[in-house]
Amino acid sequence: MNRFIKSIGVFLVILFSITAVNAETLTSKLKSGSKLRLGFGTAVPWAYAGDNGQALGFVNMIALTVLEEMGITEDQTETKVFEWSGLIPGLNANRSDMVTGGMYILKSRCENMNFSDPIGVFGDAMMVPKGNPKGINNYADVIKTGAKLVTGAGFNTVEAAKKYGVPDSQMMLVEGEVGILAAMKAGRADVAVQTFFGAKEHEAKSNGMFEVTDPKLMPKETLNVVGIGFRKSDVEFKDNFNKALAKVMANPAKMLERAGEYGYDKAQLPPPSMSTEWACSTK
Amino acid sequence: MDAEWKWDFVYQILPKMLLATLNTIMAAGIGYAIAVVVGMLFLVGQRTPYKIINILVREIVEFIRSTPLLIQLFFVYFVGPQFGIVLSAWVSAMITIGLHFGTYLSEVYRGALKGVPISQWEACRALNFSTIYTYKRIIFPQAFPIAIPGMGNYLVGIFKDTPLLSTIGVAELFHAATAVGGYHYRYLEPYTMVGVIFLILSIPAAMGIRKLERSVNKAQGKVKN
Amino acid sequence: MNYFSFLAEHGSTLLLGTVTTVKVLICATILYVIISIIFGLMRVSNNSFIQGVATIYIEFFRGTSLMVQLFWVYYVLPFFGISLEAFTSGVVAIGMNFGAYGAEIVRGGIIAVPKGQWEGAYALNFSPAKRMRRIIIPQIFPIILPPAANLTVELLKATALVALVTVVDLTFEAKQINSITWLSAQCFGTALIIYYIISRFFLVPFLRWLEIIAARKVGKEKI
Numbered sequence: 220m221n222r223f224i225k226s227i228g229v230f231l232v233i234l235f236s237i238t239a240v241n242a243e244t245l246t247s248k249l250k251s252g253s254k255l256r257l258g259f260g261t262a263v264p265w266a267y268a269g270d271n272g273q274a275l276g277f278v279n280m281i282a283l284t285v286l287e288e289m290g291i292t293e294d295q296t297e298t299k300v301f302e303w304s305g306l307i308p309g310l311n312a313n314r315s316d317m318v319t320g321g322m323y324i325l326k327s328r329c330e331n332m333n334f335s336d337p338i339g340v341f342g343d344a345m346m347v348p349k350g351n352p353k354g355i356n357n358y359a360d361v362i363k364t365g366a367k368l369v370t371g372a373g374f375n376t377v378e379a380a381k382k383y384g385v386p387d388s389q390m391m392l393v394e395g396e397v398g399i400l401a402a403m404k405a406g407r408a409d410v411a412v413q414t415f416f417g418a419k420e421h422e423a424k425s426n427g428m429f430e431v432t433d434p435k436l437m438p439k440e441t442l443n444v445v446g447i448g449f450r451k452s453d454v455e456f457k458d459n460f461n462k463a464l465a466k467v468m469a470n471p472a473k474m475l476e477r478a479g480e481y482g483y484d485k486a487q488l489p490p491p492s493m494s495t496e497w498a499c500s501t502k
Numbered sequence: 503m504d505a506e507w508k509w510d511f512v513y514q515i516l517p518k519m520l521l522a523t524l525n526t527i528m529a530a531g532i533g534y535a536i537a538v539v540v541g542m543l544f545l546v547g548q549r550t551p552y553k554i555i556n557i558l559v560r561e562i563v564e565f566i567r568s569t570p571l572l573i574q575l576f577f578v579y580f581v582g583p584q585f586g587i588v589l590s591a592w593v594s595a596m597i598t599i600g601l602h603f604g605t606y607l608s609e610v611y612r613g614a615l616k617g618v619p620i621s622q623w624e625a626c627r628a629l630n631f632s633t634i635y636t637y638k639r640i641i642f643p644q645a646f647p648i649a650i651p652g653m654g655n656y657l658v659g660i661f662k663d664t665p666l667l668s669t670i671g672v673a674e675l676f677h678a679a680t681a682v683g684g685y686h687y688r689y690l691e692p693y694t695m696v697g698v699i700f701l702i703l704s705i706p707a708a709m710g711i712r713k714l715e716r717s718v719n720k721a722q723g724k725v726k727n
Numbered sequence: 728m729n730y731f732s733f734l735a736e737h738g739s740t741l742l743l744g745t746v747t748t749v750k751v752l753i754c755a756t757i758l759y760v761i762i763s764i765i766f767g768l769m770r771v772s773n774n775s776f777i778q779g780v781a782t783i784y785i786e787f788f789r790g791t792s793l794m795v796q797l798f799w800v801y802y803v804l805p806f807f808g809i810s811l812e813a814f815t816s817g818v819v820a821i822g823m824n825f826g827a828y829g830a831e832i833v834r835g836g837i838i839a840v841p842k843g844q845w846e847g848a849y850a851l852n853f854s855p856a857k858r859m860r861r862i863i864i865p866q867i868f869p870i871i872l873p874p875a876a877n878l879t880v881e882l883l884k885a886t887a888l889v890a891l892v893t894v895v896d897l898t899f900e901a902k903q904i905n906s907i908t909w910l911s912a913q914c915f916g917t918a919l920i921i922y923y924i925i926s927r928f929f930l931v932p933f934l935r936w937l938e939i940i941a942a943r944k945v946g947k948e949k950i
Contacts, residue, residue: 261906268903270740272895299813299893300903304684305802312689312805314813314893331687372677373684392681393671397906402671405583407590424909568880568926569919570887573898577919580911665794669891676795689802697791697799704790 245316245453255296257282258315260303262396263420264481265321267300274298277478278321281338281467282447284474288463303395304373307331310450318448321414323375325443329499333454334446336461337489337498342434343376343441344415346403346422349430355410356436358383369408371395376412379441396421403429416482443502444493511691515682519695522678523703529592529674530661533599537660538653540604545611567605572666574598579670591671599667603660610652614645647718654711658704665696675699733913737904741914744900745921751814751886751896755821756879762826763875767833781830788827794888796820801892817889825882829875836871837863868941876934883926897921 249255257274259266266276274283274296283293299315306320310332323341324334347355353364361368362385369391370376380390391408393399400421402408411418418431434441449457467474471488547559566574578594589597618641626636668677679692769781788796797820801813811819840863848858890899901918905911 261903263907267907270737270903300899301893302680302891304680305689307687308683308689308802309893311687312802313810314801314805327685328687372681377681377685391671392673392677394669395906397902398671400909401580401583405588407588564927565919565923568884569922570884570898572887572890573901573915573918573922576902576905577911577915580905581915584911662792663794665792666888676792689798690806693795693799693803697795700791700795701787705786708786708790 245450245456246459248316249291249295249456255286255291255317256299256315257296257317257319258299258301258306258309259318259320260301260306260395262303262321262414262417264416265414266319268298272298274319275481276319276321277481277483278319278338278445278447280477280481281474281483282317282319284477285460285463285467288467289459303371306373307448310448313450316450316453320448321445322448323443323502324446324495324498325375325378325502326499327378328448329495331451332448333451333457334448334495334499335457336464336495337444337446337493338464339483339487340442340444340489340493341487342415342443343379343412343437344418344434345432345437346399346411346413346418346429347409347432348403349427351430351432353409356432357438358385358412361385361389361410364409365389366409367391367407369393369399369402369411370413371399374413375443379438380412383438400424419482440502444489444495444498446495446498508688508691511686511688512695515686515692516695518682519675519678519692519699522673522675523699525672526661526664526674526676527703529595529599529664529667529672530657532596533603533664534657534660536596536600537603537607537656540600541607541611544604544608545615548608548612563605563608566601567609571599571602571663572669574602575666575670591667595667595670595672599660599663603656606656606659607653610649610656611645613652614649615641617648618644650718651711651715654707654714658707658711661704661707662700730913733910734917737908737914738917740900740904741897741917741921744895744897745925747814747894748883748886748896748898749925751817751821751889751894752883754818755825755882755886758818758822759825759829759878759882762822763829763833766826766830767837770830770834771837785827785830788824789831793820793824793885794891796824797888797892813889813893816892817886817894821882821885821889825878825885828878832871832874832878833867835874836867839870840866865941865945869938869945872934872938872941876931876938879934880926880930883922883930887922 245255257266257279259268259274259276259279261267262276264276266274266278269275274280274293279298283296286296287293299309301309301315303320306315306318306322307328309315310318318332322328322334324337328334345355345357347353353360353366355361355364355366358380360366361380362383366389368380368385368389370380370393372392372394377390377392391402393402396413396417399411399413399417403411403421404425411421413421415431415434422429422431447460449460468488475483475485544559544563548556548563550556575595575598578589578598579591582589582594622640622644623636626640631640664672664674665676667674668680671677675696679689679696683689683692766781766784769777770785772778772781797817800811800820801816804811804816844862844866845858848862853862886896887898890896890902893899897918901914904914908914
């Protein structure tokens with residue numbers, strides 16, 4: 220009996236140690252055949268998974284185009300769908316290798332992961348019931364009308380709302396884009412704030428129930444750049460990615476075609492003034 | 503991988519987490535209260551003189567018992583609005599968890615009723631007691647002690663299932679941990695704290711239930727190790 | 728979109744997820760059975776250290792929520808050097824959690840075996856291993872199988888949680904379909920029905936069959 224217990228114990232120890240963390244960098248891991256794991260949440264049209272787990276959404280398209288430029292084909296990648304707030308912790312816990320959620324480059328995020336050079340510039344917008352009965356167009360209006368504001372846990376808008384003074388009592392945090400639309404449809408919240416693209420997607424899906432406010436009425440600082448996220452330790456891979464990204468951006472036709480399917484267009488191309496370093500220090 | 507435990511982060515988020523714990527306790531309490539009542543309804547529904555109702559209720563109970571609480575939560579939360587029934591996250595959660603644990607409790611009640619010796623029922627019949635009197639004065643006082651350990655276990659169980667409510671937005675402890683973890687991009691401290699808080703709350707509860715179980719069994723004349 | 732066209736379009740996705748769910752169910756069940764036996768035996772050991780370790784394990788895993796344990800294994804454990812794949816994390820968390828409950832059931836079973844059996848085996852000079860194998864364990868089975876069957880059905884329902892840590896199971900697929908098509912009633916309803924079918928028409932009958940076999944082996948007729 221004791222021997223039986225001991226052998227089970229040894230078996231469990233071996234089982235655990237086989238799958239222990241290896242400190243290899245991403246570049247060498249890929250060389251030895253591991254698949255590159257794209258981590259994202261379910262955010263249509265940014266990044267989401269298809270029925271067969273394939274990568275969809277414009278951020279994924281841009282990432283895949285750049286990866287191809289680096290010589291990594293799509294079948295060397297695999298997708299991992301996370302809850303949004305788990306994207307960065309998941310990356311750092313070695314659950315994914317690249318974050319293609321479509322994360323804005325923010326100072327707080329830069330402290331926890333490295334971003335590639337920007338892949339696009341985007342703004343936020345609010346989504347309200349058709350006709351905008353409460354007349355809400357930005358955070359100040361939310362505070363003024365005492366409306367219930369819903370957004371996703373871990374979204375940049377949580378920080379932004381806090382910065383512009385929206386009290387906790389008016390905030391509702393749900394899980395991702397899906398949670399936001401569900402809350403609005405059910406009338407559980409008066410207004411939603413998210414990326415302009417996300418809002419547009421919800422407006423389309425809601426058959427006229429909702430409309431998107433003018434993003435220009437949002438504070439100017441909410442214009443942000445998006446980058447692909449990498450672990451702090453994968454510096455070599457990130458640099459290679461940036462080199463390939465620069466090449467793709469120089470001739471963006473193919474990228475625009477692939478990403479254009481999801482609504483990305485020339486207007487999103489990032490201006491050189493908004494670099495990753497700038498975003499990490501000012502946002 | 504840095505496993506550095508940041509104590510200042512712990513102190514920073516502790517107030518929010520403790521506040522959220524109150525929500526957890528409230529959710530568990532309200533859900534349990536609903537479950538106790540719903541369990542009674544399910545029990546009665548299986549003992550009516552009408553076979554059709556008995557069978558129907560039995561099937562409903564089996565269905566709810568055999569399917570995951572998580573999906574039931576999603577169903578009530580997402581499908582309700584699809585048909586015009588708009589409930590807040592809290593109400594959806596309470597109804598779902600109340601129904602779900604109500605089915606478990608109805609089984610506990612059934613077992614407790616079975617545990618009352620048949621001679622008691624027969625004696626009541628012989629003494630011509632009315633049904634209400636039988637239940638109120640004879641059966642229930644004997645069944646209740648038998649049901650206590652099961653009911654106690656499910657109270658602890660409902661408490662430990664409250665994290666599932668975070669998936670539909672109920673702002674309890676686990677939701678707070680995820681929100682805070684997502685805001686600061688660190689899950690190490692928040693999730694560990696959630697675990698510790700749960701331990702602190704449920705171990706005394708479980709010990710209390712076991713004491714209760716032992717005293718009930720002693721009172722019933724069964725000696726247990 | 729009526730229900731049949733929904734099934735035609737998304738049915739195969741849900742079924743693929745179901746396969747993963749069943750895989751998690753089987754692996755986690757094997758793990759929890761092993762852990763239950765080990766810790767159940769440790770719990771009745773005369774050595775107070777061994778008994779203490781088992782008690783701590785059982786109290787810890789029964790005292791915390793499975794969802795918290797699962798997230799912890801998935802997101803926090805890598806920082807301590809143990810990075811398990813999502814599927815493995817799910818199986819390990821569920822197995823260890825249910826193992827704690829199972830250990831108590833095993834303990835209950837061991838205690839329920841009449842003392843005379845232990846004494847008889849001792850008198851007949853059986854080695855401890857033989858005593859376990861030939862006398863005690865066969866008698867434990869009919870006693871522990873009913874509560875273990877309940878526990879295993881609980882485990883099937885618990886597998887739904889692994890969808891929250893990126894395991895592509897039935898619940899995950901249902902969520903995905905919901906987020907893209909918003910046909911909540913159809914996708915979640917179908918998921919509920921599939922879980923029900925697995926439980927009612929496969930799992931429970933299988934466990935009942937095990938109970939009958941165990942009872943037969945010990946000479947009891949029907950349970």
